[in-house]
Amino acid sequence: MRSARGARRSPLHDRLAAHQPHLRDVSGWEMPDVYQFPGTPEPSWSRPEWFPQWEAEHRAVREEVAVMDMSFMAKFLVQGRDAGEVLERLSANRVSGGLVTYTQWLNERGTIEADLTVTQLAEDRFWVVASDTAHRHVLARLQRHTAGSHAFVTDVTSAWAQINVQGPLSRALLSQVSDTDVTMPFRGARELEIGYARVLCLRITYVGELGYELYVPAEQAVHVYDRLVDAGSAVGLRHAGLKALASLRLEKGTATTATTSTTPTTRCRPGWASRSRSTSRRSSAATRSSPAATPVP
Numbered sequence: 001m002r003s004a005r006g007a008r009r010s011p012l013h014d015r016l017a018a019h020q021p022h023l024r025d026v027s028g029w030e031m032p033d034v035y036q037f038p039g040t041p042e043p044s045w046s047r048p049e050w051f052p053q054w055e056a057e058h059r060a061v062r063e064e065v066a067v068m069d070m071s072f073m074a075k076f077l078v079q080g081r082d083a084g085e086v087l088e089r090l091s092a093n094r095v096s097g098g099l100v101t102y103t104q105w106l107n108e109r110g111t112i113e114a115d116l117t118v119t120q121l122a123e124d125r126f127w128v129v130a131s132d133t134a135h136r137h138v139l140a141r142l143q144r145h146t147a148g149s150h151a152f153v154t155d156v157t158s159a160w161a162q163i164n165v166q167g168p169l170s171r172a173l174l175s176q177v178s179d180t181d182v183t184m185p186f187r188g189a190r191e192l193e194i195g196y197a198r199v200l201c202l203r204i205t206y207v208g209e210l211g212y213e214l215y216v217p218a219e220q221a222v223h224v225y226d227r228l229v230d231a232g233s234a235v236g237l238r239h240a241g242l243k244a245l246a247s248l249r250l251e252k253g254t255a256t257t258a259t260t261s262t263t264p265t266t267r268c269r270p271g272w273a274s275r276s277r278s279t280s281r282r283s284s285a286a287t288r289s290s291p292a293a294t295p296v297p
Helices: 013-017 051-063 083-090 132-146 170-177 218-232 242-252
Strands: 022-026 029-034 066-069 074-079 100-106 112-122 125-130 152-155 160-166 189-194 197-202 211-217
Touching: 013 218, 029 051, 029 242, 051 066, 051 242, 066 218, 066 242, 074 083, 074 132, 083 125, 083 132, 112 132, 112 189, 112 197, 125 132, 132 152, 160 170, 160 218, 170 211, 170 218, 189 211, 189 218, 197 218, 211 218
Parallel strands: none
Antiparallel strands: 022 029, 066 160, 074 125, 074 152, 100 112, 112 125, 160 211, 189 197, 197 211
């Protein structure tokens, strides 16, 4: 039996392999599920043998700081004088304003087509990040709705690594590796210099704690990762895998497209209706979206 396992790897794959992860397939990517467990988990009706590692990774995000490789996420650059207009039409929330906007894309029936973030980088340039499972669907929808307009879509998923730094000490860690001020409001976006790399930094979280998403050119991802790990030894930095990501988001009540919001679902069912752009006379400023987790100052 032939398999394509191992054909698609993150730029950080070899570095992460040194921490003995159990790898799982994520839309074709080889990604760490849990660290310090290189074997094959045995099915069990009781607490699994890898539970201590999972618990430690979960606690690290809640109490200290952890690094996560999220390079499998779908990433798109939307540019052109009509880019903002196209994205406003697709999105249930306002996406202009220079902040990270968590939003859904709805169809004509009002049900969910995609669940993602849109960040305005400039007047005519936007950064769109979606889940790996929605990659092709989001790309197709963007291409369909930009046709005939001055808006151009580039799939940059493989060109940029995504390194998430999450936890109460994440700001302290980033301050050690960058001379750029990392103090920014929740949903803020800023370019940082880390070593010799220029990094797009978004202050957003899927797990409910203070945290940042770092988007790094693929050829400089190892360089940035090494800087983070070297500085992280002073603050107890730990690696966290996808099991911790799942339990952290579940604990905080963050919805996921895999279970909570599928195509037949409206925004009302997961409880998002109150965060959508109003179609009544209420102020749009009062109905802009924010993730379910309480923002950290």
